[in-house]
Amino acid sequence: MSNTKEAARIWRADAIRRIEADFNRSADTHLIRMELPRYPGITLYLKDESSHPTGSLKHRLARSLFLYALCNGWIGPDTCIIEASSGSTAVSEAYFARMLGLRFIAVVPASTAAPKLDAIRFHGGEIHAVDDPRTVYDVAHRLARETDGHYLDQFTYAERATDWRGNNNIAQSIFAQMAAEAFPIPAWIVCGAGTGGTSATIGRYIAYQRHATRLCVADPVHSVFHRHFADPAMASLPEGCASCIEGIGRPRVEPSFIPSVIDRMMAVEDAASIGAMRSLSRRLGRRVGGSTGTNLVAIARLVEEMAGRDETGSIVSILCDGGERYGCTYYDDNWLEARGIDWRPYETAFSRLFAQ
Structure with a gap:
């Protein structure tokens, strides 16, 4: 082996060691239990990914x-x-x-x-x-x-860089943290799709572990993913059609989006995402990001459906990032008004999800 290749090999080994050492120094992210007093027998859990060193999923x-x-x-x-x-x-x-x-x-x-x-x-x-x-x-x-x-x-x-079979991926972490809860196998896991990597990892892990859990992906209305899920021929959006919810939703179907592992998709209006985000932030006492609001819209629909069928169980979703990055956008009323986003009725509506 040449000196150049040997030096590259040594550097690579040290680079991997540094990344793994950083991982070993980091605790797992919290799973926050959210009581829903109006829906006895249904409990919501939020996987708080904002606690990572860089603040997001x-x-x-x-x-x-x-x-x-x-x-x-x-x-x-x-x-x-x-x-x-x-x-x-x-x-x-x-x-x-x-x-x-x-x-x-x-x-x-x-x-x-x-x-x-x-x-x-x-x-x-x-x-x-x-x-x-x-x-x-x-x-x-x-x-x-x-x-x-x-x-x-x-x-x-x-979708391929993460080992979906385990290795402490987000799905394995969720199920491990749910093990001692009243309903350890969630009825639903709810997430968004930006690359599609998270939904692919969770969906594959559910199948691999043979869980009864179903996967719901919440998607902005102005995104191609939910359209592609309904009609595989739909591969891109027309020019000018875009969501304001950063991190999720795409104008084209990305290679990492795997619709076959998803049980259900819900299209969510941007105003509803913002209203739900504001409502959850008040409930938690700290700000969350817009994509977490998108997840909450889907959660509320699933809770209503479960309650309507007298079903009990747990729903797990993801608190994707903190709201401090959106002080000049989603938490700026003037910014929202300039874009015609009327979020206030949705905030009022979603506050009922956590009401006594």
Whole structure:
């Protein structure tokens, strides 16, 4: 073996060790039990992914993507890392890139919330903003060529970078934490879809473990995923059709979106997501992000349906990230009013979910 290859091998082993050591220093995320007094026999649990070191569910994905690329030999000690992201994935990837001493460039839509951009920069990442969100993929590929770098490509590799059979993925963590609850096998798990990686991991794990749990994916109305789920011929949205809920919903069907592992999809209006987000934030005493609100809309529908059939059981969903990144958007009434988003009636409606 040449000295160059041996040096790369040694660097790779140390890079993987650093990532695994960081994981060992981190506790698992909390599973928050939410009582629903109006619905006796039905309990809601929220997997709080905002407690990761980089503040969101995407911390798990970023770790998996780096390990996948390292073990495939795609990343070396001088590799520039590129990603196309609406923000949270890039924040987490910037964290891991800095850990390994690598340059990181995030290709983001120009509309990305400023606090997310600040967080990317805080972790040493660079920002390459594009006016048309549909161009992020091509721009990321181009930058990878120009820098002789590696495009992590979360939209392609999210569903395969995570070991869905276990290895402390989010599904395994949920079921382990539910083991001592009154209804340890959830009736439903509810999540969103940005890359599709989380729904693929959860859906495959449910099937592999032979659980009776069903998977519901909540999707913004202006996203192609729920349309593709209903009609596989639908592969993209028309120009100008886009959701304001960052992190979930896409204008095209991403390679990591696996509809066959999903039992049900629900389309959610942006105003409903914001209203549900505001309502849950008041209930928790701290702010949550918009995609968590999207999940809550689907949860409320499932709770009503279960209650209508006199069913009991548990529902588990994901608190995807904290709301501090959205102070200038989802928590800014003027920002919402300028976009014609009337969230107030939904906040009132969703407050009933937790009412005594």
